[in-house]
Amino acid sequence: xxxxxxxxxxxxxxxxxxxxxxxxxxxxxxxxxxxxxxxxxxxxxxxxxxxxxxxxxxxxxxxxxxxxxxxxxxxxxxxxxxxxxxxxxxxxxxxxxxxxxxxxxxxxxxxxxxxxxxxxxxxxxxxxxxxxxxxxxxxxxxxxxxxxxxxxxxxxxxxxxxxxxxxxxxxxxxxxxxxxxxxxxxxxxxxxxxxxxxxxxxxxxxxxxxxxxxxxxxxxxxxxxxxxxxxxxxxxxxxxxxxxxxxxxxxxxxxxxxxxxxxxxxxxxxxxxxxxxxxxxxxxxxxxxxxxxxxxxxxxxxxxxxxxxxxxxxxxxxxxxxxxxxxxxxxxxxxxxxxxxxxxxxxxxxxxxxxxxxxxxxxxxxxxxxxxxxxxxxxxxxxxxxxxxxxxxxxxxxxxxxxxxxxxxxxxxxxxxxxxxxxxxxxxxxxxxxxxxxxxxxxxxxxxxxxxxxxxxxxxxxxxxxxxxxxx
Numbered sequence: 254x255x256x257x258x259x260x261x262x263x264x265x266x267x268x269x270x271x272x273x274x275x276x277x278x279x280x281x282x283x284x285x286x287x288x289x290x291x292x293x294x295x296x297x298x299x300x301x302x303x304x305x306x307x308x309x310x311x312x313x314x315x316x317x318x319x320x321x322x323x324x325x326x327x328x329x330x331x332x333x334x335x336x337x338x339x340x341x342x343x344x345x346x347x348x349x350x351x352x353x354x355x356x357x358x359x360x361x362x363x364x365x366x367x368x369x370x371x372x373x374x375x376x377x378x379x380x381x382x383x384x385x386x387x388x389x390x391x392x393x394x395x396x397x398x399x400x401x402x403x404x405x406x407x408x409x410x411x412x413x414x415x416x417x418x419x420x421x422x423x424x425x426x427x428x429x430x431x432x433x434x435x436x437x438x439x440x441x442x443x444x445x446x447x448x449x450x451x452x453x454x455x456x457x458x459x460x461x462x463x464x465x466x467x468x469x470x471x472x473x474x475x476x477x478x479x480x481x482x483x484x485x486x487x488x489x490x491x492x493x494x495x496x497x498x499x500x501x502x503x504x505x506x507x508x509x510x511x512x513x514x515x516x517x518x519x520x521x522x523x524x525x526x527x528x529x530x531x532x533x534x535x536x537x538x539x540x541x542x543x544x545x546x547x548x549x550x551x552x553x554x555x556x557x558x559x560x561x562x563x564x565x566x567x568x569x570x571x572x573x574x575x576x577x578x579x580x581x582x583x584x585x586x587x588x589x590x591x592x593x594x595x596x597x598x599x600x601x602x603x604x605x606x607x608x609x610x611x612x613x614x615x616x617x618x619x620x621x622x623x624x625x626x627x628x629x630x631x632x633x634x635x636x637x638x639x640x641x642x643x644x645x646x647x648x649x650x651x652x653x654x655x656x657x658x659x660x661x662x663x664x665x666x667x668x669x670x671x672x673x674x675x676x677x678x679x680x681x682x683x684x685x686x687x688x689x690x691x692x693x694x695x696x697x698x699x700x701x702x703x704x705x706x707x708x709x710x711x712x713x714x715x716x717x718x719x720x721x722x723x724x725x
Contacts, residue, residue, distance in 0.1 A: 309387045311378040315370035459535050460494070467551055468497035469704050472505030480535045486550040493547055496533055504707050506562065507551060509543045510700035512683060515663030516540055520646040523632040527585065542660070545589040545627060548582040552702060559702040561593065563659070565601055565685055566697035568667035573688055575599035580702060588626035588634045591650040597708075602687025604657035610691065620656035620686070645681040654679065656686040664694035 324346055325333060333344035372378060377386040384391045399418070406412040464483045465471040471482050479499050484507070485492035498506040512519075517531040517540035529544025552559050561580035566572050576597035583590035596603040607621030619636065626634035629648040633640040641654035649660050661683040664673065669692060671678040682694030689695070 309376070311372075311375050311380075311385055313372045313375075313378055313380055315367040461497075464492065466554060467702075467704075468495065468499065468505035468507040469707055470505070471497055472499045472503050476505070479537065481533055484551070486547075487554040489550045494533055495543065495547075496537060498537075498701060504703060506701040506703045508699065508701045509548055509551075510659060510698065511537075511540050512659065512663065512695070512698040513538065513540050515665070519648070519660045519662075521629065521648060523629045523648075526627065526629055526648040527589075545582060546585065549584055549589060552581045553583075555704065557704045557706055558594075560597055560705050560708045562699075562701050562703065562708075563599075563601070563657075563685075564697075564699040564701075565688065565695050567689060567693070568696045573599065573601035575601040575603065575605070575685075576708070577605060578705060588628075588632075590624065590626045591622060592624055601685055604685045604687040606656075607652075608656035608686035610686070617656075619653040621652060622650045622655065622657060625650040625652050644677040644679050646675075647681070655684070656691075658682070658684050659695075659698045659700065661694065667693050667696065669694055 325344060330343045330345060335342055335344075377384060379385075379393055382393045382396045384393050403415050403418075406415055459480065461471075461476060461478075461480050461482045463471050463474050463476045464485065465474060466486050467484055468482065471484070476482070476497070476499055479497060481494055482497045483492040484495050496508045496511075498508060500506075511531075519542065521530055521542075526542060527545045529542055529547060531541025532539040533541055558579040559581075561577040563575045563577075564572065565574065576599050577593040577595075578597040579592075579594035581592050583592070593605070596606060605622045607617035607619070609617045610620075625636075627648060628634045628640070628642040628651040630640065630643040630646070633642065635641045635651035635653065637651070637653040641651035642648055645651075645654065645658065646662055647658070647660040649655060649658050658681075662674075662681050664682050667689075669682055674681050680691035682692070683698060684691050684694065
């Protein structure tokens with residue numbers, strides 16, 4: 254004899270016993286008293302009830318002796334009366350339940366469970382030919398196999414046996430129909446996917462057809478819109494993808510770096526900074542580092558020098574920029590050394606020249622960036638006794654350490670503290686010290702280059718002996 258209980262939150266919610274224990278002989282006039290009929294066996298609907306009760310964990314007990322072997326004393330059946338959805342019922346055999354069985358009766362009759370056949374706290378359970386799980390009752394695989402493999406009936410009696418067995422599960426028809434509908438939906442989806450796979454693949458990222466040695470070369474060839482283009486510098490072995498900013502004056506800026514929203518982690522090693530990382534997008538909404546090797550190939554290919562333009566945006570929407578003439582990134586053998594001839598202008602100030610933080614007379618000298626080699630956490634090329642890149646968690650042209658750092662940690666809201674900076678306590682944000690303090694991290698940054706001959710087109714002006722240029 255078996256019993257299972259469904260439990261939620263430690264409470265017994267549903268208890269089902271072997272069908273023989275739920276016999277209601279008194280309400281069935283067709284069955285003589287003391288007899289058990291197949292018609293009175295428990296129906297699958299009793300198992301289905303557990304769905305509505307939210308049972309999630311199930312246990313099953315197997316007894317060595319069954320209570321139904323002991324009959325209720327004749328005339329006392331009324332004491333076992335209970336109400337069900339089918340009406341008023343009375344037990345003819347000893348009551349069974351997790352809380353109703355008298356312990357004395359258990360002890361006297363030596364009724365114990367068979368531990369080897371019991372199962373406890375299961376999320377799915379096999380019980381009387383069913384598979385019971387949270388919110389679901391299914392036919393057991395052995396029952397399904399019995400129906401499928403049933404031998405062909407050769408007589409009315411054999412056919413009745415088959416129909417009686419199969420119809421016993423008829424109240425599971427709703428589940429079967431639901432599964433059938435799901436199978437049809439999956440089949441339809443499979444057909445649609447097969448049709449899609451027959452179509453030729455299409456690249457969803459639009460790459461412009463014009464190519465050149467840089468974005469200005471592409472603009473000179475007639476390209477009018479910003480987007481993704483392939484470039485092949487003079488010394489490059491193969492072309493690579495870049496984002497070109499092309500304005501109404503026909504200027505083509507080749508973008509080297511973007512910071513937008515902190516979606517890309519700039520704490521990378523030497524190889525990653527060499528090759529580049531992040532995401533190039535045609536709508537210019539993503540963050541990336543183009544790669545030191547590509548920057549080297551682009552900035553050293555022409556007799557016409559490049560201007561590096563740095564654009565900054567703070568957290569209240571203010572925008573400023575700084576330009577550097579004759580910008581170059583050296584070869585890897587020289588650790589991608591940064592060099593430029595002079596500060597070309599801008600309203601963000603010359604942070605690449607260092608900054609006097611007021612802490613030491615040498616502040617400005619040891620925070621300048623011109624002539625510095627590139628450093629990462631795994632390749633220390635700075636002038637500090639420690640490793641600036643490791644402390645700041647990003648690669649950059651470090652001195653001891655910086656007054657400008659556009660690859661720093663992204664801080665939401667801009668302002669941060671020594672405590673926010675972590676164990677080292679050093680300023681490690683996206684900083685430009687000649688505009689905001691070292692404890693203010695920029696919201697957006699851009700690094701891009703253009704030939705010097707094209708920088709003045711449309712918006713150049715002279716101010717105080719230094720060329721000043723407005724925004725793009």
